[in-house]
Amino acid sequence: MNKSWLAPLLIACFFGGVARPLAAQVLDGKTLVEAELVANTEGIVPGQTFYVGLRLRMAPGWHTYWQYSGDAGIPTTIAWELPEGFGAGPIEWPMPTAKLEPGDIEVYGYSGEVLLLVAIQPPPDLVVGSEVTIRGNASWLVCEAICIPGNAELSITLPVISTAPKSQNAEFDFWQRRVPSADPPPFSIQWEQSAKGLSGRVLSDATLNSVRFFPLPVENQPVGHPSVTEEGGESIIRVDAVAPLRGVVAAEVGGEERAWLVVADADDAMAASSQGFPPLWQALLYGFLGGIILNLMPCVLPVISLKVFGFIRQAGADPRRIFLHGAAFSGGIFLWFLGLGAVIVALKASGSEVTWAFQFQNPAFILTIAAIVFVFALNLCGVFEMTLPGKAVGTMSDLSGQEGYSGSFFQGVFATLLATPCTGPFLGTALGFAFSQPSAVVMAMFGSIALGMASPYLLLSARSEWMKFLPKPGAWMEKLKQFMAFPLFATLLWLLSILGGQKGIDGILWASAFFLCLGLSVWIYGAFCTPVSSVRTRAIAIVLALLIAVGGGWFFIGGGFANAASPSASTNTKSGIQWESFSQARLDELLAAGTPVFVDFTADWCITCKFNERTAINVPAVRALINEMGIVPIKADWTNSNPEITATLKRFGRVGVPFYVIYPAGRADDPITLPEILTESMVLDALKKAR
């Protein structure tokens, strides 16, 4: 068989530079780095963003570098060759590790294995069934005691499919979790600038272990080696640099390694994640006061003097025994409340601590709490009554019929249970807030409420002559109960304001519409579903109430509320930047007129873009400068593929976002471009050059 064509073909393949999915960097017969392009999907759905990853497997002892390499080294780069209409985002870098070398040299990078993620945006007009090849030229520096630059021409070929299978890619999920999140972190940092540099106090409700800071300086920004120390239970980050400094804070939270993008700015502290909750001592004080006030409820007040007389009867004239009965009764109250606290702690343990602390960032959570608060407020107004199931009442009645201290103890539990129709609303609200607090705070809060509720019994059983100071039960108790609805309505207002920040005015309106339906259905229940109405009436009432509540929920919440855009995303907020949509015609028109223009190329799936917008562009100083200079801001939103935007990017030699161009007034042929990592001062300086 004639195989003379074989050798030249093999040689051609070897030297032909055909891009392959996997390549190896070899030194003296030892493989230092294996590089491969992988994707998080089996096929490309037209118009649907997916992720490609550059997997680098390094030999033991060798490392490659992070987005900011540190004192030495250079970060890995990927130059993409994408088919027509495709776009790529920037590399999303998982959190690095720091390495200290002799001579006080610190570098940031990866050893073992890493997956560098890149979002790829395919155009919507791909033909299903065809194949697409994505090429990337990756360059890196791998070092041990010495450094060797490496590169590989890699490619990955994927079919175009109509729908993506819902399979999870464990490898991508793992590395995605390690990419710094641009979401607000579960902590806030108070930064201070001094001659020695920046120092930041990390404040958090969640437990953060092993806090680290990795700087992301802009070009030529001098930055020292960060250090983190534990002082008085808080982590203090110190770094020799001048604000503003971007960086990544990494920590172990809830058993998982997570990281967040932060900006160290000494001027304003980052927005706290706990939405201004009062400090611990205040929460405890309110709990205690709340507990005392609960005693004034119609279901509770008449019972107090009765119970105390009961102690006196049992104990005879012995003051010590009277007090012990009172203490036993209080013990019952404590059991009830601490039991409630324990249930919450157990429920919290089922989710990670981070999840619960985050809940106040979640509009759905706020909506649920607001609905509960609203319903409870209506209950206090008297719109409907809450009743206890008969069996529970029966058992408790038997237990508390016993004589002696145990009887008093169970009477304490029983009395608190019976008080539920009156105390329920407040406990329910406290329960809701408790979910966002650490376990110790939860138990402490419930303990202080219990103390508040038990205090009359303790006081009066210690000094029974003070009973003459007890308010006499009367019609005023019902009015007080109704009045207590108003603090709950105030709480509702506060929750709605948080919701407004998250979902805008539309969000508040849709939520209120839902509450209207909820109110109606609760009234129907209260008016028609009473113990004295017939079974038929009760059944119709319940069905109707449910229908209205569910219908309102589906229509207003599922439809309107879910689609309400957050205020920063809307283009028409008065205080925000008035972005115009990108169009080539409009850009040409503005440039011909000599107007200065600032174009922000961004996409929803680009974390860096969103972070830049939040910290360096949508800030008061930049907004003011844009207005003052008459610069026209244009947002080139590339979330859904746009051929005009793609063409403009290409003209600047770019394949992806983020990208920023400033056309100075009257000098459209001399545009200023900004790099990927932005700070407020960079944007301001560049804009000033546009005069």
Next chain:
Amino acid sequence: MKLYHLAIALLATATLAIAAPEVGKPAPAFTLTDSNGKSHSLSDFEGKFVVLEWVNFGCPFVKKFYDSGEMQKLQEKHTGSDVVWLSICSSAEGKQGFHTPEELQAKLERVGYNGSGYLLDSDGAVGKAYEARTTPEMFVIDPKGVLVYKGAIDDKPTPNAEDIADAKNYVDAAITEAKAGSPVTKAETKSYGCSVKY
């Protein structure tokens, strides 16, 4: 007598330590031996511009400039009556870049070295005094002994020789501006390269 010497030595090290490399301030003093066994001090060159080039012949970023001949061209351009170009190697013994004087004499001949002197700093004292962290890392000192530039050799932090042509050379610019008497526009940049092998 011994105490006197000790005191002087301590004072000398103290001055070395106190003078951190800050642009606009006097550059840290040093005395080192070159590949021919001759001793040089910074003070010897008062009245001339001094360029300090941290070097490690094994580092890919240094090779970028030496293999392409670009470093030697720069050295030729900037040595003469008014400029001195000193290459300093702070690699510790046994680490990459370390060469004995005998090895160096041959090596410098082979690469066509055009600088004024290749100084050996194997205990790393001068490197640490200048806080040199990468190779290459460049410092330019004016005739009065004031540091006027510290940082990268150019603005393209890659190991590829093709990038030299389009890159802006910071050392060139600093010397040209300083000679013309104007302030150096880019006086401090972040250097790039391999870590110095202390």
